[in-house]
Amino acid sequence: MPDVVLMVSPAQSYNGNIHDELKLVWSAGGYQIERRGQLYRAGPEQLIALHPGEAHSGRPAGLDSEDGRRRAESEEWRIICVPWSLVGRVADPSNLRFEPPVIDDADLSKKFWAVFELFEQPASQPEREEGLLELVAALVPHASPDAPPPVAPSDELALRRARDYLAERLSSNITLDELADVARVDKFRLVRVCTARLGLAPHTLHLRLRLDRARKLIRRGDQLTDIGQATGFYDQAHFSRTFARAFGLTPRQYRAGWTSTGPHRKFTGD
Numbered sequence: 467m468p469d470v471v472l473m474v475s476p477a478q479s480y481n482g483n484i485h486d487e488l489k490l491v492w493s494a495g496g497y498q499i500e501r502r503g504q505l506y507r508a509g510p511e512q513l514i515a516l517h518p519g520e521a522h523s524g525r526p527a528g529l530d531s532e533d534g535r536r537r538a539e540s541e542e543w544r545i546i547c548v549p550w551s552l553v554g555r556v557a558d559p560s561n562l563r564f565e566p567p568v569i570d571d572a573d574l575s576k577k578f579w580a581v582f583e584l585f586e587q588p589a590s591q592p593e594r595e596e597g598l599l600e601l602v603a604a605l606v607p608h609a610s611p612d613a614p615p616p617v618a619p620s621d622e623l624a625l626r627r628a629r630d631y632l633a634e635r636l637s638s639n640i641t642l643d644e645l646a647d648v649a650r651v652d653k654f655r656l657v658r659v660c661t662a663r664l665g666l667a668p669h670t671l672h673l674r675l676r677l678d679r680a681r682k683l684i685r686r687g688d689q690l691t692d693i694g695q696a697t698g699f700y701d702q703a704h705f706s707r708t709f710a711r712a713f714g715l716t717p718r719q720y721r722a723g724w725t726s727t728g729p730h731r732k733f734t735g736d
Contacts, residue, residue, distance in 0.1 A: 470598065471547040471685070472585050475723060478543070478714040479525040482666060484674040488548045488562065488602070489516040492578055495541040496527035499567055502665050508568040513575055515564040515605060518550065519629075521665035521674060522567075544582060548602060556602045561611035569608045577601050621659040624649040628656060629664075632672045636679050637698040642668060677712050680705070684721050693717070 469487070477493050491497060491514040499506045499514055501522040508514050516522060526541065550559050581597045617625065628649040632640060645668055646653035660668050676697040683693045694705035694717075710716045715723070 469547075469549040470552065471545075472582060473545045473547075474542055476543075477526040477541055479523075480713050481523045482521050482670060482674055482712065483523070483678075484519070484521045484664065484666070484671065485516075485547070485678055486518045487550060488518065488553050488605075490514070490546045490548070490578060490601075490605075491516070491524075491543060492545075492575065493526060493541065493543040497524060497543065498527055499524050501567065502662075506566050506568045511570075511572060511575055513569045513571070513578055514567050515569055515608065516567055517563050519664065521671070544578075546578065546581060546598075546601075548598060552598065553602055556599050557606050557609075558611075562606070562609045563611065564605075564608065565610040569605075571608065574601075574604050574608070577604050617659050617663045621651070621655070622663070624651040624656065625659050625663055628660065628668060629671065629675075632668070633675050636672075636676045637696055639698070640668075640672060673708070674712070677709060680709060680717065681713075681720065684717060685724055690717050690721065 471487075477495065477497065491508075492510075493508065493514075494510055496507065496509050497514060499508070499516070499522055501520060506514075507527065526543075553559050553562060577597075578601060581594075581601050584594045584597045628645050631645060631648045642653045642657070646656050649656050651659070657667055660666060660671060664671060666674060676699075680693050680697045683696065684690070688696075690705075691702055694702050697705070699705035699708065706716050706718070709720070713720065
């Protein structure tokens with residue numbers, strides 16, 4: 467099961483995250499997600515389902531008070547990231563959108579936990595794979611395939627061209643004029659479409675794609691200096707500061723957690 471990621475850690479805040487996989491989140495103390503200017507709140511018995519391609523920000527519930535902040539620091543969250551290739555074995559990925567992203571279904575939460583237990587305890591690869599596929603299948607009734615996209619089909623195509631171009635050039639500086647030429651749309655319209663559809667302006671979208679790639683390279687075991695260069699940061703300090711602002715951890719801390727030498731730990735399908 468390549469690229470399946472399961473994570474456990476103290477719940478973190480993050481800003482403007484974007485990813486290419488289906489992400490399921492459970493938080494012991496509840497969690498808040500902001501997407502396209504709208505705030506959603508999930509309780510500890512609810513799951514958050516985030517389809518790819520749309521920027522969102524998140525934070526543990528209760529951070530507005532000192533007691534809440536202390537609780538958030540001690541409460542964990544659990545995350546399962548399922549690659550679209552695996553999702554496609556159960557459902558049409560283009561129809562698996564979640565509006566709203568908070569799912570109130572106790573049985574689904576139990577399935578989520580059952581999958582985690584398959585990875586925390588000795589289990590065979592077929593058992594783990596079957597559990598993941600059953601979890602995705604259980605998500606399908608909660609999807610909103612008829613939810614209208616926030617932009618016209620022609621703008622969606624222009625945005626796809628622009629996003630693909632940025633994703634293929636993570637180490638390069640791309641001007642707005644260059645990107646608009648690739649997308650075949652006026653640059654001011656491209657900014658409006660990108661902001662409406664993804665919640666990010668093109669420059670910020672490029673940055674978030676670079677950071678998401680950096681996380682994958684860290685999990686793969688690449689050297690941090692090589693990762694910074696491969697994702698377009700002009701020095702290691704710049705890479706570290708930008709990564710920490712986005713995810714609440716420096717690249718070094720993230721790597722320590724991922725290799726189980728820090729306060730976080732990881733589980734994968736290996």
